[in-house]
Amino acid sequence: MKWIITGLSMLLSVAGAQAAGCGGTQGLPDWARAGTYRGTLGPLPVSLSLDPKGESRYFYEGRSLDLFLETGRAGNQLVLQESVRRELGGDPVVTGCFTLMPAPGGLKGTWQAPGAARPQEVTLTPLDAGRLPLRLPLSPGLSALRRDDPLAFLKLNRPWVTLTGGRAVREPLSGVTYPRVPGASGALNAALQDRQLRHAADALDCRALLPEAAQKDPQEGYTLRAAITLSNARLLSLREDVDYYCGGAHPDNWTQGVILERDTGRAVPLTTLFPKLSAARQKTLYLSGVKTKVEAECLDVLREDADEFTAHLSAAGVNLTPSDLPHVVSACAETVTLPYAALRGDANLNSPLVKTLYPK
Template identity: 30%
Template sequence: MKAKYFALALWALAPMLNAAPEVFTGTLGKLPVVVEIDADGDDATGRYFYEKFHKDLPLAGTLKGNQLVLAEGDPSAETPQAQLLLQRDGEGWAGQWQGANGKRLPVSLARAQIPPLPEGAGAFMAQQRQEAPYDYLRLLQTPLKPGKQSAFMGYSLQWLQEPVTGLSMPQLSSGYTDAQRQRLNAALRDRLLAEVVNWHSCQASGGSNFDYTQSVAPTYFSASVISLNLSTGYDCGGAHPDSGDAGLNLSVETGQELTLEDVLWLGQGPAKHYEQGSESKDFEALSQYRDDQFVPWVLKVFKRLHPADMKAPQSEDDCDYSDASVWDFPSWHFTDKGLYLGPYFARVMRACEGPEWSILPWAEVKAHPGAAKLALP
């Protein structure tokens, strides 16, 4: 079974081994830095950024007693690396940075004091302050900036852009009630900040090959939902670059992100809401439902609506949309014609993703309403 949760999957790339690494602030030479150190026995890893640049430099090395030696950069690099040579100093660290060319700079680090949440901060910032203070400190230092303005389906949009990564996300500046707009905009900001954290996690792991590009496209706005598609291409230091799409589908009434089962339900009895993600308590039940009810129905509908596209290919090099496994966990978003389902293929067949025809017409969707009981066209 292929499980695809691309939207936040890059989170796992953050260089942390434990749930609570230590975070410090201080100076390297004369420049302010924020440092995260995660010591596990004799091994230590971490990352740091200069407050001037806000981009991660990965760290890896050893902890022996009160002596910490951390190499900077890619640990597999064959060229000489800069090092942090530190010793415990109360609750902090003191020592020096030694460049590959022998240059030395003093380092002084104290345990970070985590500022309170700024006024108007959303749920994601609150979560970061509690669970990822290193990322929280960086987000505080790089506030979102207003960017372009646009319009979509009669709604005015003011885009927000994060200055370091260049990632952006729209905000609704017209339409809906004030309360609805406030909830939707908060959810959109939270998603942008989550994508920013993903970008930095990828950058820390990607080394010289790092690449991360993302486009965000509104696909459908109505009185019930707003829907966007996020297309991301990335090289985070793996064997090959990769890419993928992820829908962001929000309930206008609650501001909460909708699951596919909130919209479309093929199971027996009342529609269920499953928590998403491979680590959720519902994943086994969700996977079983997708295999037993959802995928067979999707194959049946698409074979009826698009028989030529759904034919089994004659060559293994051709796209096989009749393969049940590519529809288990599709990307999805709303369109003016219906519900778009994006099949998921292995990396070597990634070109098969994103067919234009794989839209479930509204009539098919409305015949099987999901848990959210949405008003659809």
């Protein structure tokens, strides 16, 4: 998902460069360095990520949606041009101009909206996200987010909402809800939290890319449906379905199967359980099972284009869903269940994990 978001934001940046700008020119002052900053714009708290070679962005901490910035210079001043789209199909318009200089303890300067009578003062200090207290249980994904994307960490590092007797948790900013297993090991809960973190970050990124008119529309943006499909003594499996529209040419969707070891929370590759279930054999078994479920046109598409599959487990068997179909034929991506009995010859029957799928 992240590559889609990055690509769309680059398109917005290029389009914004064609609008009436902030008076800067290409290039950067010699002192400009990548970093994350936190401070105030006028009376409002903001956080800003400066990436002179890539994507710069900031957000008002009371709103938590990123605004994208183009970098430039005016003499020795750093100029950051803020652009947004008002409506679907519309071109980006410049909505603000930062002019910043290094100062003791960080950066200082101004932000001014086009046509505003006077600028607002901006004061920013470097942010060391590693020193921020954790509001969520420590997990590998949370640590990675704090290190690699401090702005997303600032938004998501807050108490989440436990639902339905501990069987689901909702992240409040994005609204993304993800299953939990009451009484599960700390490692498994960490793995589930980390998957939710990735979805929540993508959901916020997606909504930030929508035009202003669509950002509050619940029908737009990023929707996750995640459900536990198998839970036994050693394995937990889930299916994730995502529908998203981030302001590009068309909506899109994808499905992801997840198989986790219950004690450790580690992801379990399908071929660890079924070593003989190679990609080619998956396709052969999939096509055999799908031919009674789809029309002839879709069957032709699946024969030609379905070469990669995502898998989740259920009580009935291994469930395969094509994961590489072009968008225009994605509706052909039916899920096929391969019964465990039919896969006995493909399975590692000596594995304690597999034995839970073949009870005596």
